[in-house]
Amino acid sequence: ETGVTQTPRHLVMGMTNKKSLKCEQHLGHNAMYWYKQSAKKPLELMFVYNFKEQTENNSVPSRFSPECPNSSHLFLHLHTLQPEDSALYLCASSQGQGGFQPQHFGDGTRLSIL
């Protein structure tokens, strides 16, 4: 059982579509993260929010737009994506940004761009 829930689990979209990924954590954590993982590649950190404030944008293209309305919810808005954006998108949370407590991950959204 994971305390971090991501929806949808799978998403197929065209390059001109607009969609959003949702992440919700039930662990009482203050920091939330978006990662991208392409096939057979390491995790790539995309965004970090700490107490609802964005503290990291790891040179992510503007076609990815994060939103963190509160400490429990995190969204990733997608528009005009490219085929190379097809990947597993993982949300994680932790008690603090880079604290002594580990991160916990959601199941991920597998995104395919047609």
Add this chain to the structure above:
Amino acid sequence: RKEVEQDPGPFNVPEGATVAFNCTYSNSASQSFFWYRQDCRKEPKLLMSVYSSGNEDGRFTAQLNRASQYISLLIRDSKLSDSATYLCVVNIYGQNFVFGPGTRLSVLP
């Protein structure tokens, strides 16, 4: 030099074998350390934290060597279900978690 380095493997071992992985980190200010496992096309799952004195959880033992800046994971009596990629994670308080590229383990029948 990369912040966190791991031998990508794959490590192919027979069932029942003992296998060990190392992970080196470059920043001596690193304070917290973790091992995660990631199954194919799934999310990383926390396996264990790594404490300064070393710690054990069943068949798994984690060690930290601050002087040489590496952590290790030892798996005894390997099971088929241990086949996965093992990710080393290093953190400095107040900064981001840094993931290693992972070491792939295949336990063979």
